[in-house]
Amino acid sequence: MLNNDTHDTLTIAGKAYTSRLLVGTGKYKDFAQTKAAIDASGANIVTVAIRRTNIGQDANAPSLLDYLPPSEYTLLPNTAGCYTADDAIRTLRLARELLDDHRLVKLEVLGDPHTLFPNMAETIAAAKVLVQEGFDVMVYCSDDPIAAKQLEEIGCVAVMPLASLIGSGMGILNPWNLQLILEKAKVPVIVDAGVGTASDAAIAMELGCAGVLMNTAIAAAQDPILMAHAMKLGVEAGRAAYLAGRMPKKLYSATPSSPTAGLITPSK
Amino acid sequence: MLNNDTHDTLTIAGKAYTSRLLVGTGKYKDFAQTKAAIDASGANIVTVAIRRTNIGQDANAPSLLDYLPPSEYTLLPNTAGCYTADDAIRTLRLARELLDDHRLVKLEVLGDPHTLFPNMAETIAAAKVLVQEGFDVMVYCSDDPIAAKQLEEIGCVAVMPLASLIGSGMGILNPWNLQLILEKAKVPVIVDAGVGTASDAAIAMELGCAGVLMNTAIAAAQDPILMAHAMKLGVEAGRAAYLAGRMPKKLYSATPSSPTAGLITPSK
């Protein structure tokens, strides 16, 4: 069974994780609810918006780290709210300082505050600098297969295309582009943004993605803790279905050509 | 957590089941594989094509009941391969005899061997007779909301609309019709036929269905046992997401109107 199979792990930048669900920490009622939802999700990697969440920048306010200690979770600082390469680079340098030379980061450079669609030119520019500075860069990106390949060639350790706009819950709008990315990628492809419910997460995994990152879909559900559990199951279901090899789709079933063959008769 | 919640059970004809996944027994390599897949699926209710599977009609051949004893599984005799009300009725009377006055049955009357689409007129005619004869009739049907309501009014204990053609694996082709059925139904609505992979099962549950019945999607996967496990997770994921109440879909996220609000500054 899958959950006993210690070999099906997600490896990013040389480290193996048992969960393929990555989660954010925003939009919860308080840090206690954040922690409860994350624990229900089973996530190992937890992303934190450095410009929005206190992980020590403000020494007088409660810190997320009190609830999610780096000894138990892999924190993934991200650059939510950054609209230029410079801003994003500065933000991640700060995170490295705050988190004792932590190297694994999530880069996102947004195009505008209305759509939160990535600015791919600035994203690529920032990725080049960050990789050179020794960061392990996981990168939020559009579903452009050429740009995704460029980010991999720059040295990013994971590419994270959107399924649909951040916070939209619209699901996977263009599975074909994801498929183009997956066919070429040698690093993990992790769907980031747009997942709205458990079946969306399952679909992403069935396409062959290595993982799914989400925040709003859990935090904005009516019952975030239960939804976190649903997402855990959805990711596991999709991964298992991918590994199991689904039946082919066909317009009609493989009807037996002689439909009366194989009928049995009571023994006399 | 959901799996500790003993109250979320599926009740059919007065009996509660912990699993919302119902499975078939056809198309497996042998009865041993059938049993292994069913156990991985966690299903309580197991449907058997009386005209194709030996449950005692032939006393000299191996019987499915040796592998799936009625003491451990709820057997659900079905009328696969029947094209008229009369055939279906006769088949279920035989099943009742073979299974010691067993009353829970699945009625299906097919329209033609090419599509395996139900013949709704014959289905309704058979349902009337079977209900009068004391059967607890779960009924395979099209996604016609008016016909589904008629079947409920006749006294069927569950209506089981197709998601797409039997054995096609095409998934849920018309979720809107399922929704019309769900809005009116007072008996459990269980998607029967067409599910191809775990996300399809999750989607059915997220729509509010009470359960999902499948056979080919598991039996025809490359690894049936692992797919059975995936389907278990998919159904549980979809059910949990349904109960958790998903976030609304929106074209854009609820972007903060002033996107710089809420940014934090390092404490001095």
Add this chain to the structure above:
Amino acid sequence: MLNNDTHDTLTIAGKAYTSRLLVGTGKYKDFAQTKAAIDASGANIVTVAIRRTNIGQDANAPSLLDYLPPSEYTLLPNTAGCYTADDAIRTLRLARELLDDHRLVKLEVLGDPHTLFPNMAETIAAAKVLVQEGFDVMVYCSDDPIAAKQLEEIGCVAVMPLASLIGSGMGILNPWNLQLILEKAKVPVIVDAGVGTASDAAIAMELGCAGVLMNTAIAAAQDPILMAHAMKLGVEAGRAAYLAGRMPKKLYSATPSSPTAGLITPSK
């Protein structure tokens, strides 16, 4: 060119029509707008709800026939608003009287006033009687391929499956079921109900339907006359594309295997 091709006509009950767009007469501002929209649509066949529209039942009120004289349009009395076979039969007998032994009719028997989904059992019952009484019955139905075939076998002259609910404008929700109907039908298959915009009409025709019937999509557009024109073009576009034989869909283009082959060089 198609519009010069006098052979591509729609033949119903032995009569040929040049337009494959059939239109309703309800929901317009007044009879003058009704006529203007119908003329812009180019429709030959115009359906009239006998229970809602005055074609002579009330001798003191304006009659639709003053605007749409039977000498210029083929009137198609319909049974909108009928919920039983008896009601529908009575309504069409009245229509035959009012329209001088007119035989071409559209049967619709609705399941409930909320969805306006057809009641197929009552529809089949009514069709049998009407065909026996000598009517040429065009019949509104669900997209159930078995029931559609039954209606044809009863003697209906056209089957008219819904694309989606009447008045919903949701377009073609289940093209696969339409395709099942089209593969078996020997009488014209005309999509009736659910078309919302011109591309919906084009899609129906590209699937191989013989025609499209609509009312709300034109009458409830902001500019009904212009939308009527759009629908005319949409039906013609879809029909021409169907006859022209579309390119196959492929995930990738037929990229030349050696992409530099065929490049030309300036002559020296």
Add this chain to the structure above:
Amino acid sequence: MLNNDTHDTLTIAGKAYTSRLLVGTGKYKDFAQTKAAIDASGANIVTVAIRRTNIGQDANAPSLLDYLPPSEYTLLPNTAGCYTADDAIRTLRLARELLDDHRLVKLEVLGDPHTLFPNMAETIAAAKVLVQEGFDVMVYCSDDPIAAKQLEEIGCVAVMPLASLIGSGMGILNPWNLQLILEKAKVPVIVDAGVGTASDAAIAMELGCAGVLMNTAIAAAQDPILMAHAMKLGVEAGRAAYLAGRMPKKLYSATPSSPTAGLITPSK
């Protein structure tokens, strides 16, 4: 009526065109068929792959210009087959020479020969140079709304996002991204690539696109001339529907709350 309305023209770089359908010239049997299809399409603007089609580079071979004289058609030289900004720029400078200081061009810089997806970084780089050199640049691009806006700000006269991969015929895979582009664009947005049949063209126009460019969908149809006509109608249908303002979609019709209201009774 729309076709009498001389005001609904497509204006690109200050010049008005009556047709919103732009067509390519590749993949036809010969130049005679090319011309016949283009004439059936009604297109004013005809795009030519400078690296594949002879428009004078080879003085000894037949020239497309003998069939499509610039006096009757607006030729649109394109850079199909170019994979770098430099190649594309060189190609268009050559075109300008061959076509007597012609300025209107279509830039495309491809990412790889397998997908023909655009390389957006190279596309943006080339666009900057070409605009500075005085070209009127129509630009093939991904459906990335941020990049589309950047291309407009650089000075491109039209942005031309793909609907799906060149030559795929898959239709509009992500209408939401097109919508994001349309909401922000001040220059014409013309869908380029991926259209497979007439309804695809209609959908693009209904979304609000200013035009559609296609080649394979016409040239690879079984009857290219008839398909060219279908595409002309499809574009006109979609444009008219867009201008007419479609009815809203609703799950149910606006059923009269008292469904028996408005029924008429025969006058006594």
